[in-house]
Amino acid sequence: MNTAIFISPTSINPPSKPFFPEIIKCRTIEDLKQIHAKLIKTRQIFDPLLSAELLRISSLSNHRDLNYARQLFYHMNQPNIFSYNTIIRAFAESSNDKDDSHEGLTIFSDMLFDETVYPNRFTFPSVLKACTRTGNSYVGKQVHGLVVKLGLDEDEFVVSNLVRMYAMCGCMNAAHLLFNKRVKYDDDVNIRGNGLSGVDGLCRRRREGNVVLWNVMVDGLVRSGDLRAARDLFDKMPERSVVSWNGIIAGYAHHGQFKDAIEIFVAMQKMNVRLNYVTLVSVLPPISRVGALDLGKWLHLYAQKKGIHIDDVLGSALIDMYSKCGSIEKALQVFQRLPKKSVITWNAIISGLAIHGCAKEAIDYFSRMEEVGIQPSDVTYISILTACSHTNMVREGKLFFKHMVTVVGLEPRIEHYCCMVDLLGRNGLLREAEECILSMPMKPDDVIWKALLGACKMHGDIEMGKRVAECLMEMAPHDSGSYVALSNMYASLGNWDEVAKVRLLMKDMDIRKDPGCSWIEINGVIHEFLVEDFSHPRAKEIHLMLLEVSERLSYIGYKQDTTQVSLNVDEEEKQNALHYHSEKIAVAFGIISTSPQTPLRVVKNLRICDDCHSSIKLISKIYRRQIVVRDRKRFHHFVDGSCSCNDNW
Template structure:
């Protein structure tokens, strides 16, 4: 095999890829090794074009090997600009953090060598390395060099400069560059302004990163042209920062704008759908993925399993899980936690065993799911056993969440002293969530003395959190000590601390309807009120008596009964009954723990109206059917 020299003025058919078909035909890294070895044996590797093509395939193809690419590059006598750019790009794009530093090292070597100058293909990769490292100082030096080489107006260089400043959270400089580039874009590289989607995407993403969603949305709305990446940036930003309804609305607007969601879109919006409990929309996304050939891998599969679990369809979650061709630890965690949340404790423990049999090592998140399952079922000994196994056998360091689960497990079982002792002897500082678990248990078990002590600790630990004040107030109210209730309420008023309002939502025909206590703002409020009256009458005929001990306010019995009737989950249930066909399952999401009266009422409603009613409260799912609940009244 003879060496081939390429004329720089040759036609595209003379591109190195065409000159060395034996390289492009490689199917595996082993094939590439064989071709590489042959090139060395025949001395063809000394042909700059052949070496550059071998380097390119090692560095950038699907068979990439950074180690081999570096070896090829370091043996080149005089690398051309193409080879320098290839190795720098490969290192900058690598998922290994240290490789970004190596990319900067090779760039400095390129500059020091002086035989070739960095060009418009060099700087984007170098800036990407600076951005990944968050190295502002080096990034500014590279910016200066780009100006020196007259590349400050190149579209790709500018985009990566803006991204570098964004990743370093220097939004002032990023905005300055962006504004200048957008203003001048009519003359940059012959492009039109609307063509610079990448630059707009970068600056929108930057605003999202620093949490300035108002600016991000304003920029997004002004974009002359949007790609699917533009939409994904906003959807994922909203979803990850708790703007759930905004994420879903953006997803719907995306479809109205005739932009097809892709894999990233689905993975981004599913967590928001999960937290909202919007099952119908989640089903639509699952169907969309199947219809459009979007592969449901372990990542998308995990998101779908989590969505079905959190939207109340545990059977569908199990079906998706079983059909996945590949499962990772996140997928297993999703199904185990989901089963625990739905009170399917034995199934959760069974899937934990299957996970171990499949050779998947459980993570700390796995044990949070298992301990939660034990807590929901009151399995104290099993919970202790799993906690000890995690620490002493698997060797995982318990996180604050594990201790919180154990406190919840012990407290629900009435072992308050043991739960308090566990908190006091924790090797890490207990947080407010851990103390709240004990406070909730004190309220449940009626231990007022410990409850007051824990509430005071919480008030010192999280003085602006209304939860501890409300819990203490409720404890005094349950004793009829209205004087102490007034003191706590006055303390809240003086500190301008307000109680989080209880709220419930229900999804119908893809729309989410939200309700709060005594809500009369819905367009069908009159019909809802009539249904609430009907429900009250039918409950009374069934022998139900409102549990007015749940109304911890100083009012007469009739007022207390009226207040109970207008709890948000009852309003959502009434709305569901008047809005759906007979036997349709109602799925309700509540932001707080369901109260005892609503729990007993909805059990009877499921029997009276022959409906399955699924309620997701702050802690778990309750599946009401034929007068019974899946939690067996232990929650």
């Protein structure tokens, strides 16, 4: 029998013999329907325990069917509290959409009008979760009132879910009040000293509840953007779980504070906290961003030794980490060894190849992806268009864009148009790039205009550059990028009056240029350098190495490209300004900190300038070093005086 039959209750008493063994053996929803039909036929369906167990398996098991569970619940003779709690929880935890959470709240409302049942401490966590999912703090406050009325406002997990609801709905003042009240009220000494039986269990439950409560509050502060308060609260936690550590790491990563995320992770290791799957997924992105390859390798080895399953999500995070840390070879190894590959992992490896300038290889993997029957996603096309952009493959880029629209049937997002503008702009097709922006079906954002502005700077089109910069200044008046780009264009022409006007405008509007920053990992420790940074403990040695590098470059006839300096100063001062760019400081530190011929890997937050690019090419030859630099756009592999980008970046 493939479908269940729903009948109305009769006056016949249900049999006493239970049917649980067969229910427990269910492996699919079809098995459950067979048993359901048999229960109806034998009239055991009116046993509240049996019907409740049917509901539980159909709504909360691995082979759940929420629509089927809904029908089961609404045809129950008289749902008990267990059945109400089960169906509310099922709808509250549904991953489909907010409508399911709304239905969970509706069922809770029906429950309140059912005089045969009363909500208990197992009801409210799910109800509050539904309020959180729907973002309905108004209903949440009403539920809070009912919690107090029923005397459940001292239950650990009810309070935790109340705090979570307020925090997720943006009501941080209410969350703070509840949290502070709970912390003040909680006194383990009183619990341990009351001499009642079962105290150990009560203490354990309270401790677990308190850890959850603190985690919820820290998470709420992270979500509100108050990382300082979140960190202060995290440091004060009387007891931490792995969830506590994972949450603060993910919070720092989400808000772009990657070095802080890694520092927390290192502290977590020192506390001998056992890492889990979530830890790895949370900390790998920060490791990727700062280029901490040694730490990333250690994490990969840890996962293998501890038997942590490397699925497509963790696998793609590892591929992304190796790619962004400069080891595309290791990224390819991880990809090849994955037992199952999804569109996520294919996207990760294609993106990695793209940022390393391996356009032909990226296209090859794109073809393999289609051959094995995995349809490219919109993210796939962003990566493949980026690969084309970094290697001047204009014709191929246009063909891929057309393929995405006409063959696969994907609607281009603004990111795809941005890739096309970058591709056209890099190759000097500025008018075509501008037409691409103006013909888009959506409103251009600042990112796509910045792509065109960068192309104008690259090809010296001051007229278009000024027009685009003015558009950007109107769109994002406090973003320094457009002002700096326009100033640099004027400086390259020696038009210092216009440079002064732009700089004065920035000063009047209190707009500050993002400082150049570079990271290098030495023996597992990440070192950070800013422009003209003399704060490092080995600053004197670094300065001496920079002088040595400068002398050796001069000896072979290298002359600095001072047109990169947008300051109206004499030539010597311009040379000094170039001398202390952050990536050069990082390279100098790498040379004095490692043995000869050791490869150096540097990560920079901005695009590498022409002078640094030219000088690092020669440094790689003079010192016989492979130097890998990842800037904001792509990787540069410097070997024996040449770069993998072929001077196109």
